[in-house]
Amino acid sequence: MKVLKFGGTSVGKPERMHSIAQLVTAEGGQKIVVLSALSGTTNALVEIGQSLSEGKKEQAKQLIDKLEAHYRSFCEELVKTDAGRAAAKAIVDEHFEFLNIILKISFNEALNKDILAQGELLSTKLFFAYLREAGISAELLPALDFMSIDEFEEPEIPKIKTKLTTLIDQNKDTQLFITQGYICRNAKGEVDNLKRGGSDYSASLIGAAIQAEEVQIWTDIDGMHNNDPRVVKKTFPIEQLSFDEAAELAYFGAKILHPASIWPAQHFNIPVKLLNTMQPDARGTIITELPNGNGVKAIAAKDGIIAIKIKSSRMLLAYGFLRKIFEVFEKYRTPIDMITTSEVAVSLTIDNPQHLDLILKELQPFGSVELDYQQAIVSIVGNEVAATPSIITKLFASLEEVPLRMISYGGSRHNISILVNAQLKEKTLQLLNKGLFGLE
Numbered sequence: 548m549k550v551l552k553f554g555g556t557s558v559g560k561p562e563r564m565h566s567i568a569q570l571v572t573a574e575g576g577q578k579i580v581v582l583s584a585l586s587g588t589t590n591a592l593v594e595i596g597q598s599l600s601e602g603k604k605e606q607a608k609q610l611i612d613k614l615e616a617h618y619r620s621f622c623e624e625l626v627k628t629d630a631g632r633a634a635a636k637a638i639v640d641e642h643f644e645f646l647n648i649i650l651k652i653s654f655n656e657a658l659n660k661d662i663l664a665q666g667e668l669l670s671t672k673l674f675f676a677y678l679r680e681a682g683i684s685a686e687l688l689p690a691l692d693f694m695s696i697d698e699f700e701e702p703e704i705p706k707i708k709t710k711l712t713t714l715i716d717q718n719k720d721t722q723l724f725i726t727q728g729y730i731c732r733n734a735k736g737e738v739d740n741l742k743r744g745g746s747d748y749s750a751s752l753i754g755a756a757i758q759a760e761e762v763q764i765w766t767d768i769d770g771m772h773n774n775d776p777r778v779v780k781k782t783f784p785i786e787q788l789s790f791d792e793a794a795e796l797a798y799f800g801a802k803i804l805h806p807a808s809i810w811p812a813q814h815f816n817i818p819v820k821l822l823n824t825m826q827p828d829a830r831g832t833i834i835t836e837l838p839n840g841n842g843v844k845a846i847a848a849k850d851g852i853i854a855i856k857i858k859s860s861r862m863l864l865a866y867g868f869l870r871k872i873f874e875v876f877e878k879y880r881t882p883i884d885m886i887t888t889s890e891v892a893v894s895l896t897i898d899n900p901q902h903l904d905l906i907l908k909e910l911q912p913f914g915s916v917e918l919d920y921q922q923a924i925v926s927i928v929g930n931e932v933a934a935t936p937s938i939i940t941k942l943f944a945s946l947e948e949v950p951l952r953m954i955s956y957g958g959s960r961h962n963i964s965i966l967v968n969a970q971l972k973e974k975t976l977q978l979l980n981k982g983l984f985g986l987e
Contacts, residue, residue, distance in 0.1 A: 883896065
């Protein structure tokens with residue numbers, strides 16, 4: 548069985564849903580199709596929730612009406628028969644009735660999670676309605692019936708496996724299953740989600756749960772590129788990556804893949820393919836256990852980084868000092884991206900400012916604390932890059948014009964990361980594209 552995930556741009560227009568239907572039925576074998584919300588929908592739902600949280604119900608109503616009009620128009624092109632349009636209308640009626648009802652309810656975070664779930668519920672139900680109109684046999688598998696996270700917001704793979712396998716076994720003759728990405732239930736049984744980009748995560752978790760033959764991630768670009776094509780003019784798709792290389796790239800900013808989506812597939816050694824819905828014949832990128840040779844494969848950049856420097860000549864060399872620093876970040880569940888040390892200071896970076904004030908308060912007793920906002924991490928990724936002197940020489944020769952705030956070298960054999968001011972990110976990517984790949 549294969550798992551095929553389609554992102555928001557892949558389902559964002561009626562004709563693209565039509566193309567997906569042809570794509571998933573082009574060859575035999577059982578498949579689970581995982582859909583994101585239509586492009587723009589999640590942003591609209593976030594805005595609706597924000598308006599409600601601020602008590603701006605009239606503004607929320609306007610946003611709901613605008614989104615509903617979009618879906619009404621979408622359905623006009625998606626389905627053509629009377630039966631198909633009746634089914635699509637009933638789906639849109641149901642979900643926008645819910646969104647209008649919440650205007651009369653006190654807003655809370657649990658309700659907000661329900662609001663955010665509407666995008667995936669709408670896209671999968673509408674796609675399922677189109678499949679029925681087209682005479683394509685399929686079953687709808689509600690993700691809320693099997694996808695779950697624990698109290699620490701970690702996926703419960705054994706439970707997912709048991710529930711999902713049971714649902715599939717109840718439909719043994721079915722070749723095509725449709726389900727939602729992103730959404731799940733939490734430890735309280737409430738509707739929750741796997742955070743932004745979570746549809747990739749859903750697909751990988753489903754693949755792990757059913758021991759899939761492969762997981763396919765379909766987007767609007769033909770695989771993982773060697774650099775950010777939105778910033779750098781000349782880039783090219785990478786044919787093959789190892790799980791370790793892909794994980795580094797995803798974590799450090801490659802937008803095509805959700806950072807968490809690698810480890811479930813890696814743990815169960817399930818190949819992941821990155822493919823282009825707009826060019827289904829393109830080779831894309833395959834991610835497997837083994838690397839495809841040594842050398843630099845790609846460069847990725849991660850924005851929104853905050854650098855924190857803790858300076859204390861009195862305590863730095865004291866036993867347990869670093870442990871105490873890390874415990875502060877662990878307490879507030881805030882991951883550290885990079886870290887460097889000297890005899891008198893520790894510098895580290897984070898990308899989540901949610902608990903920054905509390906973290907700074909607890910760091911104050913250790914020494915003086917300095918912050919640098921608006922930083923960016925640029926990562927050079929490839930098998931054995933950190934152990935290849937020629938690569939290191941080229942890397943730093945390429946960046947003679949760029950002041951580096953931090954360097955992370957040696958933590959991984961597959962990654963060298965540098966921290967630069969966010970204003971220099973694009974220049975850094977372009978210089979590295981020229982210096983490491985010979986492309987301008």
